[in-house]
Amino acid sequence: MQPADSTVFARKQRSLWRDALWRLFRNRAAVMGMVVIALAALVAITAQVVAPYDPVQQNTPKQLMEPIWTRFFGSRFTDSAYLLGSDELGRDILTRLMYGSRVSLVVGIVPVAMVFIIGATIGMLSGYVGGWVDNVLMRFTDVVYAFPDLLFVIIIVATLRNTDLGLVMDGLLLIFVALAIVSWVGLARLIRGQVLSLKHREFIEAARAMGASPVRIMLKHLFPNILAPVIVSIAFAVPGAMLTEATLSFLGIGVRPPTPTWGAMINEGFVVFSTTPWPVLLPAFCISIVLLACTFVGDGLRDALDPRMKI
């Protein structure tokens, strides 16, 4: 009845996650996206070393230099010391872009982590506990959902900008909080739905029959099952957060100047747009590239984690 060990044929061990990773790395767009994000991250971390200048150092005679390649098209306002040119205060654009990537990346990580914590807690509790807890939490969620996202963020940031909270880290913390408050709703709903569909499955019942507590069931049995859609949803939340930060900075209620962020650079560049478009174009290009990269990675993750979801 009990076969000897020799009858077991050797087979490569492959976990679900390793399978997913393999699918992710076969997706060229996703790999490109990851490379771009990795480069941006590298630049952000090493900005102090790599950047040629101080991001706030002004050099008035050398203001509004154009990128050096415009030389070949007859521009006389270039300086080989400013590879991508300089802005209206004579600050090096390349340096400011490098420092600006810091804000963008941090905004892509911290608020999204907050969103994850809030959304997962509320979604799990709501779905698993059910009853009046579900009712209260979901009505609250509906209320938050009813506000238009961007307007809500702008209201929060604008009203709290000059309070103590708004002054921490040049206003970055307030942006984190505002973004988190607005965008946990979708994730909470997603998780609640997943939990609802899973909680009556037999293996959850089996876990209860084994003596697992509700918290244990939620964390150890339910959570791993809903991880795939959650990761995808979070991957798509990252570019959204970056874009909102850029929008806020562009509107002038983002991170306080002179801290460089891409959105703020576009805002400042607008003043001189008729003279030279580069102070606007270059940060806009950076935003587009990073957002595109994030979206590619998100797409890749979705296809890798849930092949059935592929359209």
Place this chain on the structure above:
Amino acid sequence: MAQQLLEVKDLKTQFFTRDGVVRAVDGVSFELEAGETLGLVGESGCGKSVTALSLMRLIPQPPGRIVQGSIIFDGQDVLKMDDDEVRGIRGNNIAMIFQDPMTSLNPVLTISRQISEALELHLKMDKSEARKRTVELLDLVGIPGAKKRLDDYPHQFSGGMRQRVMIAMALSCNPKLILADEPTTALDVTIQAQILDLLKNLAREFRTAFILITHDLGVVAGMTQRIHVMYGGKIVEKADTTELFANPKMPYTWGLLRSIPRLDEKRKGKLLPIEGLPPDLIAPPPGCRFEPRCQYRRDVCKEKEPELRHIPNAKPDHEARCWGTQEGGWLVDTDWHREIGDTRVIEEIKQEVAQVTLEGTAPGAGTPPPPPSPVN
């Protein structure tokens, strides 16, 4: 008498639905000694699984609730425990094997994590100890190459192997009682035999008591010492396994036995089904629950419900809930092999069923009472 491991007294579990109160388990009492094996038999919806879930307090609440009774396990009343105490019993002292091994294992956790969870939770083992014990358990239930398969996921196992894993999980903490809820229903017949064999041997080896829940009398035949037949949320017959097969004393049991094929009898042609529909547990028949489908019925069956009582011409612990086979009843000397009851009554039952099906839902009870026609 030795102390009973499990004593269930007058257990009533009800589900409060919009259509009314479903009396899924309606006054079930039984005992189980340590190491004893018991079969709980009955058709779908008769309350077998709900009884098992009640024992572990796993009834989904709401809509379900255990409204009455006591479940004394190892000297303690499970129904009076707080949640933590119950959790300490689940998986540790009472373990459960579920029906469908394809859905009872968490698809995203490795086999070793699922088995060792109970070990870490109840026996406070650390990771490496638990892993070692998991290998032993998988060996025990006959998973070839257990060590290599620890980090496999459930989808890499076949149905039979998954049920073995479920058994390993159930055995992990050396429980005193295992509830096996139709453990072989989802498996094919050859695997069924293997799994039943395994269960039987392990129960004997570890002196674990178990309750085997099934609708298949063939499954319990070789497995258990005693059998309780359930119908409509009540136990209708209790007997030793051999006694039950040799000398059944309740028309419902006769019907069950008639409807399974036998190898040791001459072929008489047809298997005889039990006509009619199982009782509506929201408004059960006022008399005997089986009366609407019983081809031996008399007026008394409709009027008063019989008690579960000892039966004449039977072993001392053989009890049945039937007016006919009790002292002085009209079925005491009936040979169920030959006398299949009044054919007119069978026709009546068929007509009632046809009527119910035509009308869609019958008002109140499942079958409207037809004019009584006393047999003989």
